[in-house]
Amino acid sequence: MNLWHNFHYAVAMVLFCIGLYTVIMRRNIIKKIIGLNVMETSVFLFLVSIGYRKGGIAPIHGPGADPSRMVNPLPQALILTGIVVAVSVTALALSLVILLYRQFGTLDVSRLFREEEEEAG
Amino acid sequence: MSGAFKHLPIMMITLPMLGAALMPFVSYLRREAVPWVSALFLVVSGVLGLLLAGRIPPDGCVGYRLGGWEPPFGIELKVDFAGYFLMMVVCGISLLALLYSRLYIIREVEGGKITAYYVLFLLLSASMMGFVVTGDIFNLFVFMEILAISSYALVAVTGNRNAVRAAFKYLLMGAPSSIMVLLGIGLLYSATGTLNMADLAARVGETGYREVLIASFAVLVLAFMVKAAIFPLHLWLPDAHSIAPSPMSAMLSGLVVAVSAFAIARIAFSVFTVHSWGVVGTTLDALAAAGAAAVLFGGIMAIYQRDFKMMIAYSTISHMGYIVLGFTALNPEGLTGAVYHVLDHGIAKACLFLCAGNFIYRKGYRRIDQLKGAWREMPWTCFAFALAAWSVIGLPPSAGFISKWYLVYGNVKADRVPYAVVLLIGAILAAVYCFRIIYYMFFQPGEEGAWRDQVMDAPAGMLAPTWALSLATLFFGVFSYLFLDSLLKAAASLLA
Amino acid sequence: MKRLVSLLFIGALALLLLYVVSRMPPMGEPDNPTATRVVPRYLEKAEDETHTPNVVTGIILNYRGFDTMGEVTVIYCALAAVLAVLGRERRGRIRDYVELSGLPSSVIVRTMVALVVPFILLFSLYTIFHGETSPGGGFQGGAVIGASMIIFTTIYGLHLSSVKVPQRFRSPLEGSAVITFFLVGVLGFFGGGNFLTYAWPRVSEGLHPALVTWLTVLVEVGIGLGGAMVLISILFAMVREEGADEPLA
Numbered sequence: 012m013n014l015w016h017n018f019h020y021a022v023a024m025v026l027f028c029i030g031l032y033t034v035i036m037r038r039n040i041i042k043k044i045i046g047l048n049v050m051e052t053s054v055f056l057f058l059v060s061i062g063y064r065k066g067g068i069a070p071i072h073g074p075g076a077d078p079s080r081m082v083n084p085l086p087q088a089l090i091l092t093g094i095v096v097a098v099s100v101t102a103l104a105l106s107l108v109i110l111l112y113r114q115f116g117t118l119d120v121s122r123l124f125r126e127e128e129e130e131a132g
Numbered sequence: 133m134s135g136a137f138k139h140l141p142i143m144m145i146t147l148p149m150l151g152a153a154l155m156p157f158v159s160y161l162r163r164e165a166v167p168w169v170s171a172l173f174l175v176v177s178g179v180l181g182l183l184l185a186g187r188i189p190p191d192g193c194v195g196y197r198l199g200g201w202e203p204p205f206g207i208e209l210k211v212d213f214a215g216y217f218l219m220m221v222v223c224g225i226s227l228l229a230l231l232y233s234r235l236y237i238i239r240e241v242e243g244g245k246i247t248a249y250y251v252l253f254l255l256l257s258a259s260m261m262g263f264v265v266t267g268d269i270f271n272l273f274v275f276m277e278i279l280a281i282s283s284y285a286l287v288a289v290t291g292n293r294n295a296v297r298a299a300f301k302y303l304l305m306g307a308p309s310s311i312m313v314l315l316g317i318g319l320l321y322s323a324t325g326t327l328n329m330a331d332l333a334a335r336v337g338e339t340g341y342r343e344v345l346i347a348s349f350a351v352l353v354l355a356f357m358v359k360a361a362i363f364p365l366h367l368w369l370p371d372a373h374s375i376a377p378s379p380m381s382a383m384l385s386g387l388v389v390a391v392s393a394f395a396i397a398r399i400a401f402s403v404f405t406v407h408s409w410g411v412v413g414t415t416l417d418a419l420a421a422a423g424a425a426a427v428l429f430g431g432i433m434a435i436y437q438r439d440f441k442m443m444i445a446y447s448t449i450s451h452m453g454y455i456v457l458g459f460t461a462l463n464p465e466g467l468t469g470a471v472y473h474v475l476d477h478g479i480a481k482a483c484l485f486l487c488a489g490n491f492i493y494r495k496g497y498r499r500i501d502q503l504k505g506a507w508r509e510m511p512w513t514c515f516a517f518a519l520a521a522w523s524v525i526g527l528p529p530s531a532g533f534i535s536k537w538y539l540v541y542g543n544v545k546a547d548r549v550p551y552a553v554v555l556l557i558g559a560i561l562a563a564v565y566c567f568r569i570i571y572y573m574f575f576q577p578g579e580e581g582a583w584r585d586q587v588m589d590a591p592a593g594m595l596a597p598t599w600a601l602s603l604a605t606l607f608f609g610v611f612s613y614l615f616l617d618s619l620l621k622a623a624a625s626l627l628a
Numbered sequence: 629m630k631r632l633v634s635l636l637f638i639g640a641l642a643l644l645l646l647y648v649v650s651r652m653p654p655m656g657e658p659d660n661p662t663a664t665r666v667v668p669r670y671l672e673k674a675e676d677e678t679h680t681p682n683v684v685t686g687i688i689l690n691y692r693g694f695d696t697m698g699e700v701t702v703i704y705c706a707l708a709a710v711l712a713v714l715g716r717e718r719r720g721r722i723r724d725y726v727e728l729s730g731l732p733s734s735v736i737v738r739t740m741v742a743l744v745v746p747f748i749l750l751f752s753l754y755t756i757f758h759g760e761t762s763p764g765g766g767f768q769g770g771a772v773i774g775a776s777m778i779i780f781t782t783i784y785g786l787h788l789s790s791v792k793v794p795q796r797f798r799s800p801l802e803g804s805a806v807i808t809f810f811l812v813g814v815l816g817f818f819g820g821g822n823f824l825t826y827a828w829p830r831v832s833e834g835l836h837p838a839l840v841t842w843l844t845v846l847v848e849v850g851i852g853l854g855g856a857m858v859l860i861s862i863l864f865a866m867v868r869e870e871g872a873d874e875p876l877a
Contacts, residue, residue, distance in 0.1 A: 013650045013654055016655060017650070017655050020655065024645040027645065031638055032635070032638050034308055035634050050311045051311055054314045054315050057318050060655060061321065062662065063656045064656050064663060065658070067656075070671065070682070070684055071683065071684075071761075071763070072683070073681055078668075083662055085667055085670065086321070088692060088695075091684075091688060091767065092688075092695055092699040095702055096310075098703070099706030100277075100281060100303070102709075103284055103303070106714045106865070107284075107288060107300045110296045110714065115293065139817055149806055149810065150806065150810045152701075152708070153704060153804075153810070154807070156800060196822065196823075198693065199825050199826070200821045204666050205691055207693075207695060245712050248709075248711040248712035251705075252705065255701060255705045255708070259701075262698070274695055277702050278701055278702050281702065281709050282705055285709030285710075285712045322661070322662060323652070324661055325661035325665030325666055327666075341652065341661075343651040344648055344652055347644070347648040
């Protein structure tokens with residue numbers, strides 16, 4: 012049964028769905044951003060688990076390090092890039108939140124959009 | 133291709149990045165020089181691109197190994213003719229929009245943020261150029277992120293409350309889709325163990341994990357559908373594109389969404405190739421249905437708009453449907469139509485947004501009925517608008533006619549007559565919303581005091597890019613034979 | 629109602645994803661596609677080809693160096709984005725939430741921060757320079773520098789930290805990561821290779837290890853410096869109180 016064996020991946024997928032739920036359903040925009048970060052982290056967990064290897068060692072050459080036992084270094088390198096991207100998106104999202112709060116005085120998404128309808132109508 | 137010429141594509145991508153990194157220095161020395169120096173970097177990039185003309189074989193591609201590592205191990209750029217063509221389109225339209233920004237942007241953006249605006253602009257063009265030629269799927273993700281972050285910020289750059297709200301909405305739809313792209317790449321990597329597109333294409337056919345591949349393709353297509361604003365997932369587009377500063381709207385509407393739509397074609401043809409048509413086919417059929425819905429929905433919504441930037445934004449949704457219907461026909465004619473449509477949609481949409489910018493700059497008008505009688509005061513802008521609208525509708529001899537001809541031809545050839553009919557209906561809808569504005573501008577008397585009787589058009593620095601774009605729609609219509617043969621060959625080799 | 633629909637949608641998505649997971653290659657097996665394709669070469673040859681014992685660093689800076697160039701561009705882009713949204717702090721006296729909070733930080737905290745920050749900076753230098761032999765690297769080191777400034781700013785306020793890291797020092801260095809990458813990349817042309825080739829074909833074999841190592845260190849330092857300055861600038865732009873740019877009376 013691969014699902015049990017792949018429980019790292021399964022946890023990552025469940026986290027992904029929790030994050031997506033938070034982004035869609037939460038009304039507070041900071042919580043939405045937290046949801047985004049949960050989604051990002053779940054994908055990082057997923058990718059790093061792909062690189063896992065039973066009984067693996069860190070991919071650093073040195074005395075006693077056997078290349079055939081090392082874990083896969085490629086996902087780790089990709090995740091480093093992914094983390095930087097996540098940080099950048101979060102920084103931008105938070106600065107938009109700061110600006111929204113200054114201008115509307117609320118973090119509640121339903122109030123932000125209700126005002127939009129009033130202005131249009 | 134040998135000698136120094138092989139380095140040209142990478143220089144085209146990295147020079148604007150360098151320019152962006154140097155911009156704080158330029159701003160420190162002389163703030164007025166920032167727009168000119170940014171334009172200089174794009175000009176150099178474009179000249180390098182022109183030097184490449186004729187050196188890219190139409191039926192093959194030129195690989196460039198970054199760091200000298202052979203493909204599955206290092207990153208490779210794969211410059212085929214379609215990619216090169218799109219790179220030049222991105223470079224040209226960006227340059228004109230950048231030149232237009234110089235006068236326009238000081239009205240809408242505070243002085244302290246102007247350097248940041250040009251930095252983001254250069255990064256946006258560099259990332260799009262990298263996005264269309266990269267041969268590595270993770271590198272595609274990296275470029276997509278630069279593109280996404282700079283677009284979110286450029287929507288909000290005016291600091292106006294509606295703009296910030298539109299940018300946040302864009303981010304809330306865009307960021308999850310970026311994460312989904314990463315998830316799709318992860319699934320693909322777990323089933324194949326490689327990230328290079330050519331190597332993936334070879335491995336996709338032989339690997340046993342079909343469910344994982346299907347899931348990966350579905351996730352990637354869904355994510356890029358959000359980025360390209362294809363019908364059910366278009367919700368962010370009208371706000372973001374209509375509220376952004378006009379030269380930015382031109383970039384977002386003309387290039388960013390179209391390039392994202394092209395990425396779907398790239399992934400479908402360069403990664404999930406013929407081996408897995410069964411896998412890919414169903415998803416692409418669903419995508420085509422969404423595209424057809426987009427053509428109709430965007431066209432009908434555009435007719436009902438009162439704000440003209442909003443109308444152009446809905447027209448973009450409709451045109452994304454055209455591009456999707458083009459490449460899902462799975463024949464060279466359809467794909468050629470899609471690639472040529474990226475060009476002429478980019479030019480015409482950018483021109484329309486720049487005209488809208490002229491009206492906003494001079495008069496502050498945003499409503500369609502305020503345009504009645506506009507030609508008396510701003511004839512040049514009105515004529516440019518009419519020429520671009522001609523291409524949006526797709527009437528000969530404009531470039532829009534050529535691409536729509538190929539799109540319809542490709543769909544008929546693929547036995548998809550209903551979709552060909554949808555394309556024609558889309559053109560009729562476009563005629564309705566475009567001719568309404570043209571009628572208002574030229575044949576309706578304006579309201580009392582809305583327009584002066586003497587000519588007071590936008591400054592030459594803004595009219596020149598607008599006219600360059602509107603003449604380009606004619607140029608690429610009349611001289612389309614220069615490109616079409618090579619594009620057909622390139623499309624055939626992309627599908628092979 | 630909306631809640632129910634989205635719960636159903638996300639539940640269905642979760643089930644689909646879990647089904648896909650159950651069909652994925654078993655985790656950690658040595659004969660997975662991920663373990664047999666591409667990667668063995670990295671593990672076996674990276675030390676000879678990139679002259680860095682840490683294979684992750686070898687991949688980041690050498691095999692997939694262009695991705696990292698994109699990554700430093702992303703973080704630079706984030707800075708430009710934050711500045712385009714919030715604006716850069718003006719020079720001179722600036723105030724922030726910390727100073728306006730009215731709750732003075734205790735002497736113990738202030739003394740501890742003053743004592744600890746130099747050591748954090750030392751650690752970040754270690755992380756940057758030892759990136760090629762041990763876990764770490766340019767970006768991680770830069771992030772540690774940024775973190776040290778976050779601690780400093782939350783305790784001492786924005787004014788004092790903007791005196792320590794003034795704008796005229798920060799803003800030219802923000803792009804240094806991208807510029808370093810570009811210069812190292814173009815040097816590859818003159819060495820006879822491609823963009824970002826570290827092992828120049830025109831250099832004799834004996835010089836290769838030293839050249840590659842020094843170029844790697846150069847890039848690491850560029851990334852560390854640029855990343856740190858970008859993070860500090862983002863912090864300053866965010867923590868600044870709107871409308872408090874004017875000099876205090």
